[in-house]
Amino acid sequence: MSPDFDELVGDDLAAAERERLERVHALLVAAGLPPELPPRLASPPPPPQAPVIPFPRRYRTAAAGVAAVLAVALLGTGYVIGRGTTPEEAFALPMTGAGGAKAELVVFAKDAAGNWPMELTVSGLEPLPAGSVYELWLTKHGELTESCGTFSVSAAETEVPLNAPYRLRDYDGWVVVEHGSTNPVLRTAAI
Amino acid sequence: MELVLPLPVRLPLHVPLLGGARTASIISVSQADALSDGELIERIAADDHDAFAELYRRYARAVLGLSLRRLGDRGRAEDAAQETFASVWRSARRYDRSRGPAAAWLYTIARNAVVDSLRRSPEPPADVPESPSGEPGPEDRAEAAWSAWRVHRALETLPATEREVIELAYWSGLSQSEVAGFLGVPLGTVKTRTRSALHRLASEIGEELG
DSSP states (O other): OOOOHHHHHOSOSOHHHHHHHHHHHHHHHHHOOOOOOOGGGSSOOOOOOOOOOOOOHHHHHHHHHHHHHHHHHHHHHHHHHHHHOOOOEEEEEEEEOGGGOEEEEEEEOOOTTSOEEEEEEEESOOOOOTTOOEEEEEEETTEEEEEEEEEOOOSSEEEEEEEEOSOGGGOOEEEEEETTOOSEEEEEOOO | OOOOOSSSOOOOSOSTTSHHHHHTTSOOOSSGGGSOHHHHHHHHHTTOHHHHHHHHHHHHHHHHHHHHHHHOOHHHHHHHHHHHHHHHHHHGGGOOGGGSOHHHHHHHHHHHHHHHHHHHSOOOOOOOOSSOOOSOOHHHHHHHHHHHHHHHHHHTTSOHHHHHHHHHHHHSOOOHHHHHHHHTSOHHHHHHHHHHHHHHHHHHTGGGGO
16 A cells, blocks of 8 residues: 555645655655565675686597697697707817816807707716716816706717806806716816 | 564564664675765776675665566575676676666666576466456566666665655555654654655656656
8 A cells, every 4th residue: 555645745845846756656656665685685795706617528538639739749849940940159168187088068159048058078088887977067266166967978979968057257167077076077278 | 573563553564674774784885885876886897895885785675676576586586686796796897887877787787687587497488368468568567677776776875764764654554653653753753754755766766757
């Protein structure tokens, strides 16, 4: 039952205003009571999380296969490209040692990551017992300062790729020692 | 809590719908209540939770009312209301104030949530009547839904003291004297608040009144 409009507003309103309020009255009656919020709607909901769409199970194996093929293809492409572009040689240093041992250390141009790729060609070094290796060190004031990698020799001449991730100007030469020792078996002139 | 009325009247509706109790559970907001609906939506787009809480306070009952009116089922209506406000979070960045009032933008979102709910679980087909029904057609229903939306939204703009006299007078079946007795205030105060509330509603629903 809707309330009596005259009882609500009285009879002292101007005609235009009375008409205006009467239309509000009609809208209120037509709209009905707005519903009360139940407990679950009493508080505003949290912002929704971004939906995670699960990959359909039946496609997972196929997707893994495609990913593996792509990985192999990318590796192969990288290998072909890498093989075809020899880094520019920056400089080469001879190394000499006792007993006729000698080596050549070729230092290539610094790569994008700031590393100096190197290749050490060694001859005349004695093969070491199993478990022992030679180690190439950068030196400063005659002290072993930074290691550039380890290698072993098993033939008359051995080529070893190595790397110097340092600022070479901070050092004064390279030496090769038996790992764990400080006695050089090969050394460069000063760089 | 059971309310004991000092009057021998029937209250067909929930009496404790008076402002204070209803809003107590809603997050308090600072400053956001001074902003327009459009400004609130723009702030929601910038991830402002206070703005969202204020917009929710203003529209939650209107959204639920629209959903109930169309879906007829309380549970589905509540789901649709929740989905509406989740959509507000998602869509706030696309809101453009120059393209229309915020109330209409929100109404569209709420209506879409209702339509989605109907799609998921459509109403059973009705029997074809032998004679034309006297019930309102789709256009009339849509217009009535929009009007109710505006009225419910406008009610949220009233001060609590005015909203309670309107709700008691219109939907609790109480006369003005009974409202005065129920609230424990003079009859003149009830009349003043009622007229003031109707004036405010008239201003708020301006274009509805032509």
